[in-house]
Amino acid sequence: MSIIDAAASVFCREGFAGANIDLIAVEAGVSRQTIYNHHRDKEKLFMAVVRDLTERCNAGIFATFASFPDQPKDLEADLIGFAVRMNQNCICNRDGRFLRKLIQTEGERYPELFAEWRDQGPGRTWPALAARFARLAHAGHLAVDDPDVAARQFLALANAELQTTFMLGGMPSEDEVLQSATHGVRTFLRAFGKRRSAAAVEKQLASA
Amino acid sequence: MSIIDAAASVFCREGFAGANIDLIAVEAGVSRQTIYNHHRDKEKLFMAVVRDLTERCNAGIFATFASFPDQPKDLEADLIGFAVRMNQNCICNRDGRFLRKLIQTEGERYPELFAEWRDQGPGRTWPALAARFARLAHAGHLAVDDPDVAARQFLALANAELQTTFMLGGMPSEDEVLQSATHGVRTFLRAFGKRRSAAAVEKQLASA
DNA sequence: ACAAATTTAGACAGTCTTGTCTAATTCGTC
């Protein structure tokens, strides 16, 4: 395991103040001195960790965006699939959980660092997702007034049932993710879906 | 400021490991020895803080539940009001923010303590909220299949636009809370509202 | 195989923190 990865793990478990450089060294399989050689001090190491996590998470998010159903065949199924991928590959994976925890625990202590995250993260991903929904609406698949609101609500709904697990830093099971995404997308489409056929309604009620 | 309140403040700002008993003493306006007299050690003090916050938050939540619109006059306005009260009095206030942060930062370190919170908090409040929605549905105001899912989604939608602020431990402005609640409830009612009149749709679109 | 660069183990000073102890002071109550 690289120094950065080990540091991320320890910083997350113990917090910045509680993190022990010796422990990071052991976990990374290097000597303490090597850490001090690569990263001047604890704070610099911490910054490097956050930067690394932010980059990787953003890369993952944009990669997942590429699989957004721009021309959906089955809108509900396609959006559920997208929500699941979003959760599994960006929000519930190691990097996502670690970054979220570091932001929550140390965000107030390093305003400029996390302002950078905010600009590079949500500041870029939310509008990008909103644009996808706007295109979907323009193509007649959705009835959306405000794509920004819709994008935020889509993610909120997809994660609605994972909140408690997230709170405690846990990793939801695949089944929980699928459940939450399914319920969330169904509600999303009840609100923003267009011309739902009677058959679709029937099917939805039957499988609830 | 009481010892517990000062301790809550410092534990939140600095984390358990980073919290300094001397600082808590200064902030509480007592000597360090008094803290050790009342609470045997740092860990016991921390436990007392979490217990206190959990109790107060639960009390606030159930108090707010009493204002749930069981017989709504204007369902949208009443639900928005409820969502705003929920946010202002339970989620965004001092106790709510502190408890959330402590759970996020130290939850994994004290499983039994936060299991207690989980049982007393979400474990009791979510079903209680679900029961309200079930009653609303039974009275013909909503079309809800699964009240538990609806309750979780209601809260997720009401907070959808506050997530970034929550992440960094910030306190959203009254306006942000109202905005998020308004958008959230509108979407909720688009999904679960019954027999929406054409006039209501028009009004909603006009004010968007 | 050799030389340079990197890594390692361990010791080390300096700082900080917890939790205890003691003696003096303040407070509440009669």
Add this chain to the structure above:
DNA sequence: GACGAATTAGACAAGACTGTCTAAATTTGT
């Protein structure tokens, strides 16, 4: 005012951690 309980300031030992230093060992490139 007097007495017992609570609080205070400060010193203190024990332990932990950071960041530096040195000399030996290991890796790397040629």
